Amino acid sequence: MKKVFAKRKYIEWKASSSKKSLRKKDYREYKRKLYKKGINAFQKWENYEPIPAPEDFRFINNPEECLDFFVKIRDKKNHYYSNGNYFVGLELKKIKHIDYTSVSVLKALLLDFKPQKILVQGNSPDDLNCAAFLKISGFYDGLLSLKNKVINEKGNSDRIMFTKGAGKLSDDEDFAVIQTLKKIRKHLTNQDAHCPQLRTIILEIFGNSIEHSESYNKQWMFGVKYEESKVIITLIDTGKGILKTLYRRLGRQFTDFVAKNSAEVLEGAFNKKYESKTLDKNRNKGLPVIKLRHTEGYIKNLVVITNNVVLNFADSKKSQYFSSGSGFDGTIFTIELDKSCFKCQ
């Protein structure tokens, strides 16, 4: 039978259907606002101000301001929403000094945003040396330019290289690390051989990142900077950080957290102090092994940055503890290698 849409029942049906559709639209808008304000508190584009990087963007020289910058980047209140996408804006113009550790951490944070579909937009430092350093490091690769175009600049992998991994440590990821370690040895000593002591350190750190850090997708990043007579390695995870993990595992029964500052607690973890106090007794052997390798000379200038502590094993005077705030959620290891590190390997 032919439908006559001019009939009353069809007119009513059409009106009710369009109302439903309107209601759905309203509901979607309502949910979007709720998501923006209530859950994540993302900012609106119109009110947005990019996060300024410190002028002295050298982690080792100016850790407090650098940590503050990194904390701000991860804080969702400092992200904005526009055209269905979430963004974070970086103001890098005023950077006058930069170091490899800062670039590594920034890169690790930005890699962390990728699977969360948060886009990163930023400008370049006015200082030509800093801009060139960022370019060589491949830092801009995959970021958005101010004209909203994805930048494709791979950097110079012979000088600076970043490898990332997530989830279960696969053979391919491990192979990439082993090849890099061999390349480091070749670069410093011209020998083509394994570096078992160095691999131990790298795997101990990866193991902690994968098993305990609670980072998004169990991610880690491994960065290498080749210089003429030395190599700098950074290992970064953006999880909870050693101190928060330790605290969670040991619980409030552990009085050291009240009695001592965080730097002393972290030092204790590297000195086997909490080995027998954890809930799982056969644990906490990894950090003492890393310290031992440093003492034995297999690695140099070991610096560990986690939560609100900078622990410098080569120069304890440079170790720092920031009493304000919870600091950087995650762990950063920086290691230096030179020819002498391979004498006994």
Added chain:
Amino acid sequence: MSVTKQLSILKEFSEYPKLRYSNLSENSAEDFYHKFLNDYFAEAFQTNVKLEVNIDYTAGYTSSFLDEAFGNLVFDFGLENVQKRLTIISTDEPYWLTMIHNETFPEWEKRRLENKTPKKTVSHSPWYRIVNNNLEKKVWINV
């Protein structure tokens, strides 16, 4: 007990041993224990010979790999049997011998006596354990 059975991690298992559990990495300590070490040690026990495990010539270890592999051996066979029948060769990195003998062995023996079950992250085919001085083979821990 002069006759010795040999197990080389490089030759039998992998040049690239990785982390503690199978859910954390491939070539894990959990894999190594269940695919090689448990069987080799049980065979050495049955035939009344010593087992010599060579951990040299690989790309390097984590402390957790060695702790899990040799710790489980103590848990299943008891410290006395392991000390009597196991020799570990580690010329490249003697530190591992110190760690295994001074930390892993006593800690896992304590764990065995307290009957604190080790963690398994994947299912394994039946493996050996000494119960009342007899060797028994079954799936002792279900995932």
